[in-house]
Amino acid sequence: MECPKCSSAMETRNYGRKISIQRCTNCFGLWCKPDVLLEMKKEWMSEALDRGDPSVGKKYDKVEDVQCPECHITMDKVADKKQTHIWYESCPNCEGMFFDAGEFSDLKYDTLLDRLRDLIKGRRK
Numbered sequence: 001m002e003c004p005k006c007s008s009a010m011e012t013r014n015y016g017r018k019i020s021i022q023r024c025t026n027c028f029g030l031w032c033k034p035d036v037l038l039e040m041k042k043e044w045m046s047e048a049l050d051r052g053d054p055s056v057g058k059k060y061d062k063v064e065d066v067q068c069p070e071c072h073i074t075m076d077k078v079a080d081k082k083q084t085h086i087w088y089e090s091c092p093n094c095e096g097m098f099f100d101a102g103e104f105s106d107l108k109y110d111t112l113l114d115r116l117r118d119l120i121k122g123r124r125k
């Protein structure tokens with residue numbers, strides 16, 4: 001598979017038992033499906049997969065007309081529902097998602113904070 005943003009090779013990275021994603025060997029963008037993303041949000045330290053430089057990710061975040069690496073159609077640019085500053089590409093056909101370097105860590109960090117807040121609230125009851 002080729003990276004939809006910089007056309008470099010993507011490699012398969014596994015984490016835990018359920019997580020298998022494609023990661024670009026050049027820009028370290030991440031490609032995954034929604035069910036895998038859910039697992040990544042749950043899995044402790046899975047943000048280790050997102051080891052690219054966020055400043056490089058920001059540069060690639062500006063790339064327009066990104067093609068799905070599986071279906072070769074133009075992907076939609078969508079903002080995360082909770083964290084609207086995070087924009088990622090989503091394929092309208094296969095639902096694959098592409099995150100630039102640093103974007104998944106950003107997404108995950110908020111999820112962790114939410115969980116901690118819930119924990120603290122729970123204890124105070």
Ligand SMILES: [Zn+2]
Binds near residue numbers: 005008027
């Ligand atoms: Zn790339």
Ligand SMILES: [Zn+2]
Binds near residue numbers: 068071072
């Ligand atoms: Zn697709």
